[in-house]
Structures are given as structure tokens and as C-alpha cells.
Amino acid sequence: MTKEDLRIVFFGTPDFAVESLDALVKAGFNVAGVVTMPDKPAGRGQKVVFSPVKKYAIEHGLALLQPVRLKDEDFVEALRGLRADLFIVIAFRMLPEVVWTMPPLGTFNLHGSLLPRYRGAAPINRAIMNGDTETGVTTFFLKHDIDTGDIISRERIEVGPDEDAGSVHDRLMHIGAALTVDTVNHIIAGDLRTVPQSELCGDEQPTPAPKIFKEDCRIDWTRQSADIHNHVRGLSPHPAAWTELSTGEPSPLLSVKVLRTARTEAPAGLELAPGQVALAAKKAWAGTADCPIELVTVQPAGKRPMAGADFLRGLRLSEKDGEIRFA
Numbered sequence: 001m002t003k004e005d006l007r008i009v010f011f012g013t014p015d016f017a018v019e020s021l022d023a024l025v026k027a028g029f030n031v032a033g034v035v036t037m038p039d040k041p042a043g044r045g046q047k048v049v050f051s052p053v054k055k056y057a058i059e060h061g062l063a064l065l066q067p068v069r070l071k072d073e074d075f076v077e078a079l080r081g082l083r084a085d086l087f088i089v090i091a092f093r094m095l096p097e098v099v100w101t102m103p104p105l106g107t108f109n110l111h112g113s114l115l116p117r118y119r120g121a122a123p124i125n126r127a128i129m130n131g132d133t134e135t136g137v138t139t140f141f142l143k144h145d146i147d148t149g150d151i152i153s154r155e156r157i158e159v160g161p162d163e164d165a166g167s168v169h170d171r172l173m174h175i176g177a178a179l180t181v182d183t184v185n186h187i188i189a190g191d192l193r194t195v196p197q198s199e200l201c202g203d204e205q206p207t208p209a210p211k212i213f214k215e216d217c218r219i220d221w222t223r224q225s226a227d228i229h230n231h232v233r234g235l236s237p238h239p240a241a242w243t244e245l246s247t248g249e250p251s252p253l254l255s256v257k258v259l260r261t262a263r264t265e266a267p268a269g270l271e272l273a274p275g276q277v278a279l280a281a282k283k284a285w286a287g288t289a290d291c292p293i294e295l296v297t298v299q300p301a302g303k304r305p306m307a308g309a310d311f312l313r314g315l316r317l318s319e320k321d322g323e324i325r326f327a
Contacts, residue, residue, distance in 0.1 A: 001085075001188055002188070003027070003028045003029050003030065003188065004028070004030055005030070006029065006030060006085050006086060006105075006184070006187075006188060007030055007032040007082065007083055007084045007085045007086070008024065008029055008030060008031050008032060008084060008085070008086050008087075008088060008184070009031075009032055009033045009034070009035060009079065009082055009084040009086075009087050009088075009103070010024065010031055010033070010034050010035070010053075010087075010088050010090075011034075011035045011036075011087065011088065011089040011090070011092040011095070012034075012035075012036060012053045012089070012090040012091050012092050013036050013037045013051045013052070013053050013091055013092055014051065014052055014053070014091050015052045015173070016090065016091045016112070016169065016172075016173045016176070017052070017053050017090040017091045017092070018052045018053055018056050019173045019174060019176070019177040020088070020090050020110060020176060020177040020180040020181075021034070021053060021056055021057075021090075022056065022177070023177035023178065023180060023181050024088075024180065024181060024184065025060060025062075027181050029181075029184060031062055032063065032082045032083070032084055033062065033063040033064070033065060033079075033082040033084070034053060034054075034056075034057040034062045034063065034064050034065070035064075035065045035066070035067065035079070035092070036051045036053040036054045036057070036064070036065075036066055036092075037051050037066065037092075037093075038066045038067075038068055039051075039054070039066070054066070063082065065078055065079065070093065070095060070096050070099055071096050071098060071099075076098060076099065079099065079102065080102065084102070084103045085103055085104055085105045086103050086105040086106065086107070086108075086184070086187065087099075087100065087102070087103050087106075087107035087108075088107070088108060088109075088110070088180065088184070089107060089108070089109045089110075089142065090109065090110045090176070090180070094146055095107065095142065097144060100142045105187055106141050106142070107141065107142045108139050108140060108141050108142065108149075108152060108183060108187075109139070109140055109141075109142055109147075109149070110137060110138070110139050110176045110179065110180050110183075111123065111137065111138045111139075111140065111147060112124045112135075112137055112169070112172050112176070113127060113135060113136065113137070113138065113209065114134070114135060114136040114137075114138060114154055114156060115138040115140060115147060115151060115154070115197060115200075115206075116147075116148075116197040116200060116201050116206040116207070117206065117207045118135075118207050118208075118209035119146065119147035119148070119206050119207065119208060119209060120146070120147065120208050120209035120210050120211070121209065121210060121211040121212075122209050122210065122211055122212045123135075123209040124165050124168055124169050124172065125165050125209075125212055125234050125235060126207075126209040126210075126212075126234070127159070127168075127209075127234075128159060128163070128164070128165050128168060128230060128233055128234035129230055129231055129234030129235065130230065130234075131226065131227075131230040132159060133158060133159055133161075134156055134157065134158050134159060135156075135157060135159055135168065135172070136154055136155050136156040136157055136172070136175075137154070137155050137172050137175055137176040137179055138151055138152075138153070138154045138155075139151070139152040139153050139154075139179055139180065139183040140152055140194075140197075141194065148197060148206075149197075150194040150195060150196050150197070151194060151195045151196075151197060151200065152183050152186070152192060152194055153179055153182065153183055153186075155175050155176075155178075155179050157171060157172070157175065162233065162262070163233065164233040164234070164236040164237070164260070165233065165234055165235065165236060165237075165238075166236060166237045166238070212235070212239060214239070214242075217235050217239055217240065217241050217242050218241075218242060218243065219231060219232070219241050219242065219243045219258060219326070221243070221274040221275035221286065221287065221288055221289075221326055222274045222275075222288075222289050223288065223289055224288060224289050224290050225263055225288040225289070225290055225291050225292070225293040226263065228261065228288055228293055229261050229262075229263050229293060232258050232259070232260065232261045233260070233261070236259050236260060237259060240257040240258070240259060240299070241257065241258045241259075242255060242256065242257045242258065243255075243256055243258060243275075243326040244256070244326065245277075245315075245325075245326055246325055246326070254300060254301060255300075255301040256298050256299065256300050256301070256311075256326075257298060257299040257300075257305075258295060258297075258298050259296075259297040259298060259299055259305055260296040260297035261293050261294060261295060261296055262293070262294040262296050263293060263294070264283075264294050266280070266285060266291060266292040266294075267280045267281045270285060270292055271287075271292075272285060272286065272287025272292050273287045273325070274287050274288055274289060275287060275325045275326040276325040276326075277295070277312060277325060277326060278292075278312075279309060279312050279313070282309060283295075283308070283309055284296075284298075284307075284308030284309045284311065284312045286326060287325075294308070295308030295309075295311075295312075296308055298311050
């Protein structure tokens, strides 16, 4: 079988998936169809927005399906009509068995972690939030339970101590695209050597990476500074760690996103209770369980991102004050 003979249907929605779809098209593979999420309204004007994968499919003249329900008979029949040999799934919904068992060569997924670590919807965020120093991407064949199928290939990267989820996402997006193409080439060549995930676990249990909700993003200032730093960078730039500011006045709490912190050494003598904020040495600081952490970039509700020190100056907080704190 050649690239031209192999019929691929690609499932995906965000930019992370577009990179791999583009790599397949540029490598000369026959993408017989693309499946993406239905259009949805977004923003204040609730304007209908196309997914990045849909935009790419339209620009390149690829057949497009946007099912509301993946078990819908009309969608399943339309999918069969594409006569695909292989399905590829990247950053999409969980497929029902009637779909992923359809192609004769199977269905494989590109996942943003080193499986069996971080099974679930938010592998990149969770790895950084936990302070991991390495992560990667994995291709694996789908099975009934999510992210449990036999592994085809993995690619590792190191994660810097100040690197955030956005940076790691972009690096994995490019590495994953190359791994996707490489996986398809091995499928065509018929020389795959898959490995059950159980053989890679050893004594370590698979790590869950559940979807992140708003309350998961709230900063707990009673934790150690290292944990808070990892929490912030693991959620930056999206969905972003957040906290609430209390000035001690009978006014509503102000919601503030914390986009970047730094574990720089605080000025001598600066002691802050957990959540207490202060200006010192022209920098913004917040107290934690062990030592103050620098607030490099924050975003108050309704405003643009700004330097932490500028934000505190806007509150008219002098370097001698310390009565304002995060709740």
C-alpha cells in the first residue's frame, strides 16, 4: 500500500490537531475526510466560530463532517461512505466503539503525554502543575477505555523549571506532528511493534489527567512557593491560575489571574503571611507557606495583562504597606 492508496479520516478540533493534519497533507497522504466539532457561538457577540481544524479543511478542500452525536446513524453511514483504511484522532472527543473499530487498519490517537502517565483531557497542564521535568507525546491504538490502548511510539522532551503550558503545548504540537507522520509510515510498511501499557507501568500506577475546571485553577496561598509556581505555569496562558484580592474594605473581592511567577530570592527581611502582598525592591510579592514568591505578570478582571508591580502600584500600595492580601 502506498501513501496515495491509504485512505485516512482525521478527527480533531484545535490548533494542536491542525499541525498534524497539515503534516499529513504536506507529506502526500490521502486524507479522505475530516471530522471536527460542530460550530459554536463564542465571545460577547456570540458570533459563530469555526474550529481551527474546520478552517484548515475548508482551505484545503477536504471533505468535512461535523456530527452532533457520534453514534448518529446518518453520521456513521457517512463515515463508512468515506471508505477509510485508517482513522487518526488528535484532541477530539471520545469515540464510540462503532466508530473506532470501523477502519481495517485501526484507529490511533496522538496524546500529549508519555502514556501511561497522564491519561485524560489535560495531560500537558497536569504534568507541569505537578512539577514534572519531562513529558512528551505518544501514539497508541484506541481501545474501549480511554487512553489505555497499546503504545506505538513515544517522543520525550525536557521541561524547563520556568516553562509554562503554552510553551510546552507548542513544542509538543510540532513534535507530535512528526510522530504522527512517522506512525502512519510504519503502518504502511507493516513493521509496527506495539507495547501494552501495562508493560511500561512497572510499579507505578497510571496518572489521571482530568479536565480542568475553574475551581481547580484557584491558587492556594498556604501551599509551598514551588507548588504555587508550578500551579501558575501549568495553567498559563489558559485557563490561567486565579485568586481574589481583598483590601480589607467592604467592597467585593477583585478576581485576578496570575499568569507568571518567579521563585527569585526575596529582599532581606521581607516576611509575608500566605496571600499577603507587598511591593519590595520594585517587585510585587505574595506570601506562601515558606517564602514570598514574585508576581511577574497578572491580569485583573476586565483588564489586560500587566506587570505585578504595576498592578500593586495601581492599588496605591506603598513598599511599606502590607494590609492587602489575596483571599
